[in-house]
Amino acid sequence: MSDAFFRNWSYALRSGDADALLPYLADERARQHFAVYRNNVVSAAIEALRSAYPVVNQLVGDSFFSPMAKLYWDEHPPQDRSMTLYGAGFAEHIASYGPAARLGYLPDIARLDRAWLDAHHAAERETLSGEAVSALPAESLPQLSPGLHPSVHVVELDWPVFDVWAAHRVGRSITPTEIAPGHEHIVIWRFQSQVKQSRLSPAHAAFLAAIGEGRSLQQAVERAAAEGGREDPAGFFGHALSHGLIAAPAPNTI
Amino acid sequence: MSAPDKSPANLAATAGIGLKPEHYRPVLEATAHGLWVEVHPENYMADSGPRLNWLEAIRRDKPASFHGVGLSLGGVEPLDKGHLKRWKTLVERFDPVRVSEHLAWSAHAGTYFNDLLPTPMTQAALDHFCDHVDEMQSVLGRQVLVENPSRYMPLHEDIPEIDFLAETVRRTGCGLLLDVNNVHVSAHNLGFDARDYLDRVPAGAIGEIHLAGHEPDEGLGAELLIDTHGAPVSEDVWSLLRHLIGRIGPRPLLIERDTNLPPFGVLMAERSAAQAVLEECLAHV
Numbered sequence: 444m445s446d447a448f449f450r451n452w453s454y455a456l457r458s459g460d461a462d463a464l465l466p467y468l469a470d471e472r473a474r475q476h477f478a479v480y481r482n483n484v485v486s487a488a489i490e491a492l493r494s495a496y497p498v499v500n501q502l503v504g505d506s507f508f509s510p511m512a513k514l515y516w517d518e519h520p521p522q523d524r525s526m527t528l529y530g531a532g533f534a535e536h537i538a539s540y541g542p543a544a545r546l547g548y549l550p551d552i553a554r555l556d557r558a559w560l561d562a563h564h565a566a567e568r569e570t571l572s573g574e575a576v577s578a579l580p581a582e583s584l585p586q587l588s589p590g591l592h593p594s595v596h597v598v599e600l601d602w603p604v605f606d607v608w609a610a611h612r613v614g615r616s617i618t619p620t621e622i623a624p625g626h627e628h629i630v631i632w633r634f635q636s637q638v639k640q641s642r643l644s645p646a647h648a649a650f651l652a653a654i655g656e657g658r659s660l661q662q663a664v665e666r667a668a669a670e671g672g673r674e675d676p677a678g679f680f681g682h683a684l685s686h687g688l689i690a691a692p693a694p695n696t697i
Numbered sequence: 698m699s700a701p702d703k704s705p706a707n708l709a710a711t712a713g714i715g716l717k718p719e720h721y722r723p724v725l726e727a728t729a730h731g732l733w734v735e736v737h738p739e740n741y742m743a744d745s746g747p748r749l750n751w752l753e754a755i756r757r758d759k760p761a762s763f764h765g766v767g768l769s770l771g772g773v774e775p776l777d778k779g780h781l782k783r784w785k786t787l788v789e790r791f792d793p794v795r796v797s798e799h800l801a802w803s804a805h806a807g808t809y810f811n812d813l814l815p816t817p818m819t820q821a822a823l824d825h826f827c828d829h830v831d832e833m834q835s836v837l838g839r840q841v842l843v844e845n846p847s848r849y850m851p852l853h854e855d856i857p858e859i860d861f862l863a864e865t866v867r868r869t870g871c872g873l874l875l876d877v878n879n880v881h882v883s884a885h886n887l888g889f890d891a892r893d894y895l896d897r898v899p900a901g902a903i904g905e906i907h908l909a910g911h912e913p914d915e916g917l918g919a920e921l922l923i924d925t926h927g928a929p930v931s932e933d934v935w936s937l938l939r940h941l942i943g944r945i946g947p948r949p950l951l952i953e954r955d956t957n958l959p960p961f962g963v964l965m966a967e968r969s970a971a972q973a974v975l976e977e978c979l980a981h982v
Contacts, residue, residue: 449805452805452814453810456814457808473850475917476921479923480812520809525739525767525780527739528743564745564746565745566745567744593744
């Protein structure tokens with residue numbers, strides 16, 4: 444069995460041109476049956492993207508989504524044998540997809556869908572509890588660098604589409620008319636087996652992002668202050684602890 | 698050739714269903730006698746998350762089998778070691794009652810096609826395929842069942858499919874997952890006799906049977922049947938199943954349904970019909 448068989452089949456599957464298969468067919472009339480394989484391969488990729496980006500699909504409809512997804516598959520075919528996380532670059536693809544140019548907010552919708560998917564499938568890890576923090580010597584807290592739970596995604600949007608997106612996630616349809624560019628900070632994470640989402644102030648987003656980079660609490664508070672945060676950082680940290688955003692540090696780092 | 702370290706776990710010859718996320722809760726709560734489930738391990742290869750939690754909860758009181766679609770055993774390239782490692786992690790965690798893959802390929806030169814593509818039944822392909830089955834069995838420490846493909850195009854080949862499979866069993870000690878719908882679809886599309894095929898399968902190697910629905914091609918109509926897993930099992934396939942069971946006796950039997958998913962009760966009614974075929978056979982022994 445030569446490699447050429449698989450090379451030619453791969454070419455035919457990618458291009459849709461079945462001529463390269465003719466040498467392998469015992470009956471050339473079956474050439475048109477090749478469409479079964481080609482359709483399976485293309486539609487498997489499109490449907491994986493549709494299911495990974497449900498709000499994008501709801502907003503633009505199946506007939507707009509499918510060719511946009513097909514072009515993504517043309518440029519970025521799957522490599523991983525699990526399709527669960529296929530399409531990591533889809534938001535960037537949408538941003539450069541001509542027919543979506545008038546939907547400037549659509550890449551941000553895709554970023555939120557992606558953060559939801561990644562949060563849903565992220566690794567499990569113990570979270571840091573308020574009780575555990577209370578048990579630590581107070582003077583050690585500023586230097587604590589706990590990190591975020593692996594499911595936490597802090598997303599900065601260029602269009603304020605969080606409400607539109609969140610409504611669609613629960614089956615309510617809001618058509619995004621008259622949206623002007625504007626920043627929003629969002630956190631999406633998994634807590635008690637459910638994916639949660641919440642809007643953040645710029646200061647709190649900076650605080651969480653710093654924790655996520657492995658910074659200490661003191662550095663995170665400084666980052667939040669630099670964003671003009673006047674909110675009580677201790678209060679927000681307590682909130683983050685009780686909602687499972689903060690990872691329990693490895694035992695030897697406490 | 699390496700013999701599998703572990704024979705297939707004990708699974709009664711009862712009927713199960715392919716597990717879909719839409720049915721997690723009803724499956725968890727179902728009390729039907731002998732119900733078991735099957736999953737594609739590729740759908741459980743995320744780091745964590747609710748899917749894995751559901752499978753863990755269901756696995757506590759129901760047998761679960763793993764049916765892979767991504768290893769590309771019928772390809773020419775070495776197996777994807779990372780994928781095989783994730784397989785092994787899942788096998789160790791869930792202790793599946795059956796482990797199966799396909800006589801097909803699904804990836805080449807770094808691209809994963811996510812479809813079961815036809816392996817030409819040649820001597821060279823047989824050598825590669827047996828090496829790959831050996832490797833899968835040896836890494837997982839399990840006997841693997843290999844499933845017969847659905848076929849849509851006649852290729853230049855020198856070994857009949859059933860002989861290709863029988864020889865793989867002989868060389869590797871693997872078992873067979875006999876998909877009766879695939880036999881029907883391939884026989885129709887390629888023009889061979891489905892009953893003759895079923896009569897030639899080595900009975901002792903069959904560790905599991907699949908049943909599913911097919912549909913005519915949208916463009917070509919009944920000339921080409923497609924294995925869509927999107928319709929009820931056809932009367933032709935039920936008839937082939939009774940013929941097969943009459944010859945080999947009952948086996949664990951699975952209803953696969955992946956698209957046009959019906960309500961749970963409808964799927965379970967089809968499962969009961971399969972269970973009835975198995976019980977009828979036992980009553981005549």
